[in-house]
Amino acid sequence: MELCCMDQLKSQPIWLLLLLGLGSVSVFKCSLAILRWVYINFFRPAKNLKKYGSWALVTGPTDGIGKGFAFQLARKGLNLVLVGRNPDKLTEVSESIRAKYGQTQIKTVVVDFSGDLSEGIKRIHEAIEGLDVGVLINNVGVSYPYARFFHEVDEKLLADLIKINVEGTTKVTQAVLPGMLERKKGAIVNIGSGAAIVIPSDPLYAVYAATKAYIDQFSRCLYVEYKKSGIDVQCQVPLYVATKMASIKRSSFFVPVDRWLCSGCNGLDRPMIPVVHLTGPILFFGACCSWCLSLLLMLGVCGSALQFGRRDNSRTPENKNRQQFLSLPLCASFFV
Numbered sequence: 286m287e288l289c290c291m292d293q294l295k296s297q298p299i300w301l302l303l304l305l306g307l308g309s310v311s312v313f314k315c316s317l318a319i320l321r322w323v324y325i326n327f328f329r330p331a332k333n334l335k336k337y338g339s340w341a342l343v344t345g346p347t348d349g350i351g352k353g354f355a356f357q358l359a360r361k362g363l364n365l366v367l368v369g370r371n372p373d374k375l376t377e378v379s380e381s382i383r384a385k386y387g388q389t390q391i392k393t394v395v396v397d398f399s400g401d402l403s404e405g406i407k408r409i410h411e412a413i414e415g416l417d418v419g420v421l422i423n424n425v426g427v428s429y430p431y432a433r434f435f436h437e438v439d440e441k442l443l444a445d446l447i448k449i450n451v452e453g454t455t456k457v458t459q460a461v462l463p464g465m466l467e468r469k470k471g472a473i474v475n476i477g478s479g480a481a482i483v484i485p486s487d488p489l490y491a492v493y494a495a496t497k498a499y500i501d502q503f504s505r506c507l508y509v510e511y512k513k514s515g516i517d518v519q520c521q522v523p524l525y526v527a528t529k530m531a532s533i534k535r536s537s538f539f540v541p542v543d544r545w546l547c548s549g550c551n552g553l554d555r556p557m558i559p560v561v562h563l564t565g566p567i568l569f570f571g572a573c574c575s576w577c578l579s580l581l582l583m584l585g586v587c588g589s590a591l592q593f594g595r596r597d598n599s600r601t602p603e604n605k606n607r608q609q610f611l612s613l614p615l616c617a618s619f620f621v
């Protein structure tokens with residue numbers, strides 16, 4: 286069998302062998318990336334986040350994903366600076382965290398990210414003065430209340446999306462980063478969205494998806510800029526999560542609850558991580574199926590073309606072998 290393969294390989298033209306080589310390298314790379322993703326998300330032991338510092342700052346901690354993060358970070362033994370717009374909700378969340386994790390120290394800062402941002406950032410500066418904030422969770426974000434065309438997006442919504450999602454994240458990072466640089470350690474987790482990274486476009490949520498694309502690229506650049514300074518930067522990319530923003534009340538097989546997201550911190554040495562939940566693998570599986578279908582289609586077309594071009598001698602065993610063998614490099618080259 287091996288000999289037969291070798292013989293067949295030797296009889297192929299050089300360009301086909303090159304294509305096969307290229308395709309194989311590409312398939313190998315792809316498989317490695319998938320294995321790595323599975324390892325980071327499912328098998329790697331949890332990171333000790335306290336090694337970054339004893340405090341974590343979370344924006345938008347009064348609901349949804351941010352609240353889930355605050356509880357998970359307290360569970361991991363970190364003290365918290367909670368930055369939100371509603372003082373009552375901040376007090377409520379702080380009390381429930383203290384009730385569950387008595388040892389957690391909590392500071393709250395009232396900032397409305399759609400309001401006077403400079404004033405808000407000043408308050409954050411004052412609150413973190415002297416604290417070793419090792420983990421920053423840039424979670425605050427808004428989306429459209431309902432799907433709409435771009436020309437229907439009113440001025441207030443447009444301003445809020447850019448101010449809260451883009452400016453808020455950028456300025457909070459700028460406020461916290463100098464301390465991390467001084468201590469030469471830190472972790473910045475920015476909450477992006479599958480709307481910008483996983484799916485090819487997100488029509489009727491154009492500005493939201495575009496703001497999240499900013500978060501993705503911002504995170505990738507900071508990851509490279511600060512890697513050598515001991516600061517890990519990561520963009521977590523959730524798909525649907527059962528929160529008020531997604532208007533999904535109950536979690537399900539496909540839609541996880543907010544607290545799952547903290548598990549993404551396991552991959553803090555990677556710039557971007559699709560957060561573990563089932564929608565990711567299922568979308569991935571869907572994409573694989575469509576690749577396979579396109580591949581079959583392409584092979585069918587190529588096969589027919591070859592058959593057509595060699596009608597006279599297509600039934601000779603040699604040519605049959607050649608045609609069968611051709612499918613390999615064509616298949617591999619599809620992945621390049």
Ligand SMILES: NC(=O)c1ccc[n+]([C@@H]2O[C@H](COP(=O)([O-])OP(=O)(O)OC[C@H]3O[C@@H](n4cnc5c(N)ncnc54)[C@H](OP(=O)(O)O)[C@@H]3O)[C@@H](O)[C@H]2O)c1
Binds near residue numbers: 348368374396397525
């Ligand atoms: N849910 C999803 O399916 C999903 C998917 C992908 C990405 N994400 C991203 O995940 C992040 C959190 O989303 P979520 O689903 O947890 O949303 P959420 O349940 O609506 O919670 C948003 C949090 O941000 C706060 N917030 C909103 N506007 C604010 C403002 N102007 N100033 C200060 N705080 C403000 C909210 O405060 P209040 O409690 O006072 O309202 C709340 O604490 C966002 O960046 C979002 O884009 C979510």
